Amino acid sequence: MLFKNIDKRKPSSGVDPVDPFDMAASNGDAGPSVPALECRGVVKGFGGEPVIDGLDLVLEQGQVMALLGRSGCGKTTTLRLIAGFEDPDAGVVLMNGQTVSGPGENVPPENRQVGIVLQEGALFPHLTVEQNVAYGLGKESRGNGRRDARIQEVLAMVGMEQLSHRMPHELSGGQHQRVALARALAPRPRVLLLDEPFSNLDPRLREQVRKDVLEILKDSGVSAIFVTHDQEEALFMGDVIAVMNQGAVEQVGQPEEIFHHPATRFVAEFIGLADFIPAWRDGDHLVTEVGSTEWPAFDGYEGSDGIDGRLEVMVRPDCLMCHASQQGQGVITRREFRGPFNLYHVSLPSGHAVRCLLSHTENFSVGTTVSVGLRNGHALTPFINDRAA
Ligand SMILES: Nc1ncnc2c1ncn2[C@@H]1O[C@H](COP(=O)(O)OP(=O)(O)OP(=O)(O)O)[C@@H](O)[C@H]1O
């Protein structure tokens, strides 16, 4: 089923119900200290193949989490486990501190108060905008004034009140997704799950819609997980980003933290452009061919002060600058035009290469000898390269 109609008046079991027609109701009334959602050690396999493999996740009240990962890493399966469309083989899912999936506990999807928005929106083609949103509120209170007020409220929230009598085929892609969002928000879900909701939109529209949707999510105060492949979208949408790899969360953190301090090489390579070059320790400093920074708090490196071949650092192209210099250590091997910037590939004496992002005020041709160094204020992020051991 694409969208679960949630009837909160007759929960057989499940999370405490919210009255969707109560204008003062909040989505986060379990208290700010209780996470809206928690997955602890969740495991799920299909046909003996593990797909979700010890997944841990905490979504705080009112938080928007961007769930990012490669195709097939288990993002949709994670959402299906949270919504209750799949049962975990092991582990626990809690909503507002109450177990919804776990040993001896399996709250059906209709009692979880989870809203879902999918890639294609999945509006009912034979229902108007207003009727689609009304569907989200169930059938039983039809004609109820408070219900009608709630429909108008969510349509206004997504800026669709003027188009409430249109049919889905009369809407643009962006409008379609806004109605899908209104329909999912109408019953005041505890948790809203969005599975790549903008991937069918063209890039320009997508940028506008993502801005609008983030505003709507924040205004509504809903706790949400937003799945995307698109790292730029994740950096923009997420209060926090969870990077998934092979059925588990590899790192969760604020966008800046994930970008500048990736916990693993996978995360570093997945978010933004990253190059890895050898490093060594010189007293209090972490030294590389492109400069040095203070030795950081870094567990896991017990090597000597010299190069042992396993210590390396991540450098991002925006952290480097270069200028033409006969004494420089680098040689430009390639220039990529990137609109407002050029991305230069620079080879270093060790045989490693870095990339350097520069504005058009600096122009180097291939073969130029350059001095390449760290821009002020940028630190180096060390990693242990186990492949070199
Ligand atoms: N019902 C199922 N039966 C068998 N295998 C499944 C089932 N559902 C998912 N899988 C497999 O589990 C893996 C994860 O699928 P999932 O749809 O969660 O990936 P995803 O991260 O959402 O990928 P995408 O970004 O392409 O949407 C895939 O290898 C998929 O083929």
Ligand SMILES: [Mg+2]
């Ligand atoms: Mg998917």
